[in-house]
Amino acid sequence: MSEKETLIIFDTTLRDGEQSPGASMTREEKLRIARQLEKMRVDVIEAGFAAASPGDFEAVKGIAQTVRESTVCSLARASEKDVRTAGEAIAPAARGRIHTFIATSPIHMEKKLRMTPDAVLEAAVAAVKLARQFTDDVEFSAEDAVRSETDFLCRIFEAVIAAGASTINVPDTVGYSLPEVWGARIRELIERVKGAERVIWSTHCHNDLGMAVANSLAAVQAGARQVECTINGLGERAGNASLEEIVMAVRTRADLFNVTTRLDISQIVPASKLVSQITGYPVQPNKAIVGANAFAHESGIHQDGVLKHRETYEIMRAEDVGWGANKLVLGKLSGRNAFRTRLEELGIAIESEAQLNQAFARFKELADKKSEIFDEDLQALMSDEEVTSINERFRFVAACFHSETGEPPRAELTLSVDGKETTCRATGAGPVDAAFQAIESVANSGAKLLLYSVNAITTGTDAQGEVTVRLSRDGKVTNGQGADTDVIVASAKAYVNALNRLYGGVPNKLNPQV
Numbered sequence: 001m002s003e004k005e006t007l008i009i010f011d012t013t014l015r016d017g018e019q020s021p022g023a024s025m026t027r028e029e030k031l032r033i034a035r036q037l038e039k040m041r042v043d044v045i046e047a048g049f050a051a052a053s054p055g056d057f058e059a060v061k062g063i064a065q066t067v068r069e070s071t072v073c074s075l076a077r078a079s080e081k082d083v084r085t086a087g088e089a090i091a092p093a094a095r096g097r098i099h100t101f102i103a104t105s106p107i108h109m110e111k112k113l114r115m116t117p118d119a120v121l122e123a124a125v126a127a128v129k130l131a132r133q134f135t136d137d138v139e140f141s142a143e144d145a146v147r148s149e150t151d152f153l154c155r156i157f158e159a160v161i162a163a164g165a166s167t168i169n170v171p172d173t174v175g176y177s178l179p180e181v182w183g184a185r186i187r188e189l190i191e192r193v194k195g196a197e198r199v200i201w202s203t204h205c206h207n208d209l210g211m212a213v214a215n216s217l218a219a220v221q222a223g224a225r226q227v228e229c230t231i232n233g234l235g236e237r238a239g240n241a242s243l244e245e246i247v248m249a250v251r252t253r254a255d256l257f258n259v260t261t262r263l264d265i266s267q268i269v270p271a272s273k274l275v276s277q278i279t280g281y282p283v284q285p286n287k288a289i290v291g292a293n294a295f296a297h298e299s300g301i302h303q304d305g306v307l308k309h310r311e312t313y314e315i316m317r318a319e320d321v322g323w324g325a326n327k328l329v330l331g332k333l334s335g336r337n338a339f340r341t342r343l344e345e346l347g348i349a350i351e352s353e354a355q356l357n358q359a360f361a362r363f364k365e366l367a368d369k370k371s372e373i374f375d376e377d378l379q380a381l382m383s384d385e386e387v388t389s390i391n392e393r394f395r396f397v398a399a400c401f402h403s404e405t406g407e408p409p410r411a412e413l414t415l416s417v418d419g420k421e422t423t424c425r426a427t428g429a430g431p432v433d434a435a436f437q438a439i440e441s442v443a444n445s446g447a448k449l450l451l452y453s454v455n456a457i458t459t460g461t462d463a464q465g466e467v468t469v470r471l472s473r474d475g476k477v478t479n480g481q482g483a484d485t486d487v488i489v490a491s492a493k494a495y496v497n498a499l500n501r502l503y504g505g506v507p508n509k510l511n512p513q514v
């Protein structure tokens with residue numbers, strides 16, 4: 001086989017992934033994920049949609065200032081304001097990209113944009129030309145390419161290449177395609193578009209029919225050299241193509257692909273855990289590569305085979321993708337320096353001595369309850385630190401729960417509301433329900449509980465429970481997280497955190513595609 005070409009990994013967890021309901025992240029949370037993506041050697045990080053809100057602008061700019069090894073990209077609709085805002089946000093980057101897009105399918109042009117094809121083409125060319133004034137690295141996407149006419153796609157792609165685009169992205173925005181069809185489509189475009197050899201061809205597939213990864217891989221076999229994907233397959237509706245599956249498919253079936261990636265695959269599991277922890281989207285246990293059971297052999301025959309020769313049933317090695325990398329790190333006797341050093345190694349920035357002191361005090365509290373502290377515990381602890389500081393209208397102070405057979409469970413909580421402590425009580429169907437009702441008796445938010453989930457952060461009965469609560473009110477959806485060795489306390493913290501976000505911690509923002 002000839003020498004392999006590079007497959008560019010374009011991660012859009014911080015942009016498309018963030019479009020998942022309730023997955024909005026703060027600037028600090030985005031920075032933590034961006035540092036992990038850089039450590040994993042992702043080629044391009046789509047840091048956000050700078051024009052969505054001042055918070056998004058600051059997040060993209062912060063990532064552009066921090067990340068040195070990966071290209072930092074901002075999405076921009078094909079409008080002057082969006083492109084200028086994106087240009088300003090990526091200005092501090094070592095390598096910055098503007099990703100501009102406009103819809104090209106008849107249904108989107110007529111019903112959503114209310115623009116003629118000629119006007120769409122003109123807007124695309126103008127956006128690319130303007131973007132080139134900020135950076136040489138300009139990507140153009142034809143939104144809903146899957147339902148666009150091939151002749152029109154060829155026309156618009158030729159025009160934007162002539163205007164200076166260096167990456168052409170072909171999205172299956174609605175997750176409609178199938179691998180054979182998608183591969184043929186990409187091949188045809190590369191063959192027909194004049195100037196195709198001067199650009200990188202890219203694909204961006206959604207997972208509505210469960211085909212995102214298969215379609216992306218078919219595109220790679222047809223000549224695409226960039227894949228847009230997200231950690232854990234996070235993204236709008238059913239999500240995007242999952243980064244870990246694409247990277248491991250290309251690597252494990254190197255016999256079928258003429259490409260290789262630059263990724264440090266040992267960072268895959270830590271990245272998956274971090275994204276899950278920050279967004280509150282748990283990873284299903286049977287998820288490929290990063291699910292808790294992905295490498296667990298349950299049946300006797302499989303176990304016997306793996307013990308005799310692991311390759312009987314294993315096509316990849318768990319430790320290669322980062323399973324088991326999160327070793328026992330700290331304990332009760334660890335000092336401040338060891339604590340600070342490990343946080344730095346995990347890419348968690350400590351901004352001040354005061355923040356370090358506060359975090360260290362909480363670490364000591366945790367170490368009193370739990371003898372072994374793992375990386376995941378530190379990540380949860382620091383997530384808690386960040387989320388409690390986003391907008392502390394409500395703060396969990398203390399709690400007392402009572403559960404007895406034949407008696408309704410009772411909860412009594414002390415909360416700080418706008419800086420003033422108050423006690424509230426309620427009974428409920430269970431202690432968690434009682435805790436939530438007690439909080440609501442003070443908050444009166446009227447929010448609807450959309451999701452409640454508990455995950456053990458590490459193994460063992462002394463593990464911290466990590467709780468996610470998703471609330472919705474007036475069209476705004478927020479996720480809250482809380483971690484504690486007591487799952488009811490973790491639940492109360494998660495509810496309070498979701499409330500704080502609802503009351504302004506993470507603002508409602510513009511979705512670029514709506």
Ligand code: KIV
Nearest residue numbers: 101141143144171173
């Ligand atoms: O799904 C999509 O079409 C997108 C574009 C903005 C690339 O996310």
Ligand code: ZN
Nearest residue numbers: 016173204236
């Ligand atoms: Zn998308």
